[in-house]
Amino acid sequence: MTTAAQHRGERWLGPLLIAPVVLVLGTVIAYPLVAAFGLSVFAVDTPTLRSQFVGLANYAELLGPDGRFWPALGVTLVWTAATLALQIVLGVAMALLLDRDLWLRSLARSLVLFPYFVSTVVAVLVWRWLFNDMFGLANQILMKLGVIAAPLDWLGTMPSALLSVIVVGAWKFFPFVVIAVLARLQTIPEALYDAARLDGAGAWGRFRDVTLPQIGEVLGIVVLLRAIWDFKEFDLVYLLTGGGPVDATRTLPLIVYQEAFGLNRMGMAAAYAVAMMITMLGFFLVYRLAVRGRA
Numbered sequence: 395m396t397t398a399a400q401h402r403g404e405r406w407l408g409p410l411l412i413a414p415v416v417l418v419l420g421t422v423i424a425y426p427l428v429a430a431f432g433l434s435v436f437a438v439d440t441p442t443l444r445s446q447f448v449g450l451a452n453y454a455e456l457l458g459p460d461g462r463f464w465p466a467l468g469v470t471l472v473w474t475a476a477t478l479a480l481q482i483v484l485g486v487a488m489a490l491l492l493d494r495d496l497w498l499r500s501l502a503r504s505l506v507l508f509p510y511f512v513s514t515v516v517a518v519l520v521w522r523w524l525f526n527d528m529f530g531l532a533n534q535i536l537m538k539l540g541v542i543a544a545p546l547d548w549l550g551t552m553p554s555a556l557l558s559v560i561v562v563g564a565w566k567f568f569p570f571v572v573i574a575v576l577a578r579l580q581t582i583p584e585a586l587y588d589a590a591r592l593d594g595a596g597a598w599g600r601f602r603d604v605t606l607p608q609i610g611e612v613l614g615i616v617v618l619l620r621a622i623w624d625f626k627e628f629d630l631v632y633l634l635t636g637g638g639p640v641d642a643t644r645t646l647p648l649i650v651y652q653e654a655f656g657l658n659r660m661g662m663a664a665a666y667a668v669a670m671m672i673t674m675l676g677f678f679l680v681y682r683l684a685v686r687g688r689a
Contacts, residue, residue, distance in 0.1 A: 433664035440658040452665035470645040474624045480564035485571025493579045510569035518633040578612040
């Protein structure tokens with residue numbers, strides 16, 4: 395009897411141990427997702443929270459030819475792809491540089507993290523001053539170099555507005571790539587580089603045949619995480635351009651905010667949020683299939 399009781403106790407031990415985790419995940423993840431989908435099938439007035447069931451009408455309007463989803467999705471994809479590419483290039487290059495035996499390397503490693511840790515509001519204020527069309531430092535330098543003849547309205551015209559947002563986003567978030575890649579670089583055995591040198595490999599050959607394969611897995615994770623975070627980035631784009639000029643830099647997170655608090659259509663905002671989630675889930679599945687195919 396004692397043995398049978400012990401087996402029954404062990405059988406319940408596993409579910410009891412994971413129950414708190416399941417409860418927390420269900421509370422902070424599953425419930426908000428279900429609630430968002432439930433909200434998306436209603437027409438909800440934000441100030442009064444009065445609602446009327448409309449079924450899939452919000453999604454029909456969202457995906458229709460006159461909807462704002464497709465243009466905003468295009469802007470979001472361009473923003474995500476461009477800023478992610480710059481982050482990877484700058485991050486890997488800086489990590490390779492900081493991995494070398496440089497003078498004041500510790501100080502340089504500390505300073506390179508500054509953009510990532512500085513407040514987004516502070517960073518945007520600095521960059522808006524740099525991009526100011528009247529007294530901004532960017533225009534002053536370019537005019538003195540003879541690149542431009544008159545000041546440019548960097549944040550008020552296209553394509554400079556979108557390019558400016560991409561540059562600021564890459565500057566703000568590339569230290570995350572530096573941290574991850576630099577940590578992996580420090581674990582690569584030096585013997586691999588010695589063997590490559592004996593085989594006559596130059597700097598590019600060592601990077602291609604030794605460094606890149608070693609950091610490939612870390613880069614894959616970094617790309618996935620940064621793609622998700624950049625896709626749903628709101629505050630940086632909102633504070634820099636507010637989605638303008640007109641709607642040239644309006645991403646999906648900005649539309650969610652505008653629908654909920656600008657147009658007071660909480661149900662439509664929830665529909666946009668659900669559409670964003672499905673889009674990101676699709677990208678994640680593509681990534682998983684690509685990784686599994688390489689494995």
